[in-house]
Amino acid sequence: MEPKVKDLLEEYAELERGVQELISAQCRDACELCTACCCRADICEEALLSPFLRALHGRKELESDRYGFLTETGCVLEIGRPPICYEFFCSESLVAQPDDLHRDLLRILGRLPTHAGENASGDVHLVEILHEEQLEKAAFQRVKKQLQEAVEALNGIRIFFNEGTLSEQAGRVLRKITVLAND
Numbered sequence: 001m002e003p004k005v006k007d008l009l010e011e012y013a014e015l016e017r018g019v020q021e022l023i024s025a026q027c028r029d030a031c032e033l034c035t036a037c038c039c040r041a042d043i044c045e046e047a048l049l050s051p052f053l054r055a056l057h058g059r060k061e062l063e064s065d066r067y068g069f070l071t072e073t074g075c076v077l078e079i080g081r082p083p084i085c086y087e088f089f090c091s092e093s094l095v096a097q098p099d100d101l102h103r104d105l106l107r108i109l110g111r112l113p114t115h116a117g118e119n120a121s122g123d124v125h126l127v128e129i130l131h132e133e134q135l136e137k138a139a140f141q142r143v144k145k146q147l148q149e150a151v152e153a154l155n156g157i158r159i160f161f162n163e164g165t166l167s168e169q170a171g172r173v174l175r176k177i178t179v180l181a182n183d
């Protein structure tokens with residue numbers, strides 16, 4: 001695999017792990033009590049279609065046709081989940097947050113994997129590139145910059161969730177990501 005792709009995989013994996021850890025902590029109370037299921041096998045399948053996500057999770061097939069990668073203990077994909085898996089928050093999980101600022105930051109947090117890979121090949125997201133040859137010609141500089149912004153935002157949100165403070169620098173990058181998301 002092209003060294004530039006390998007490099008992106010490592011940075012994206014670190015971002016995804018951080019996003020997943022924080023979302024799990026913020027939504028644990030709501031999700032533990034939940035009897036609904038917001039996972040869908042057709043979304044899981046997207047993780048098999050994408051060469052970038054496949055390189056992250058290393059799976060070749062779903063755990064089951066009906067539930068995709070969802071098992072009794074949760075999603076079996078440690079990393080390499082489609083970004084929508086982080087972007088979706090049901091109303092219960094949002095209501096469970098202490099206030100509007102926590103809700104807003106949770107939404108931005110869930111959008112960071114999407115932000116990181118946007119427009120990697122024309123207007124195609126990094127995880128939506130379907131051919132390895134196209135992946136090797138991706139806009140690496142752009143994606144690296146977006147990844148750095150996403151990691152900076154992640155660190156700022158982590159500090160806010162842990163300590164209740166948000167630095168000016170973190171506020172700037174969060175505003176930028178929010179503005180781009182609303183374009």
Ligand code: SF4
Pocket residue numbers: 027030031034035036037038039088089090091092093
């Ligand atoms: S995100 Fe909402 S629907 Fe999904 S498991 Fe958590 S509480 Fe349930």
Ligand code: SF4
Pocket residue numbers: 038039040041043044047067068069070074075076077081082085
């Ligand atoms: S979190 Fe895992 S099981 Fe749920 S939709 Fe995403 S890939 Fe599938």
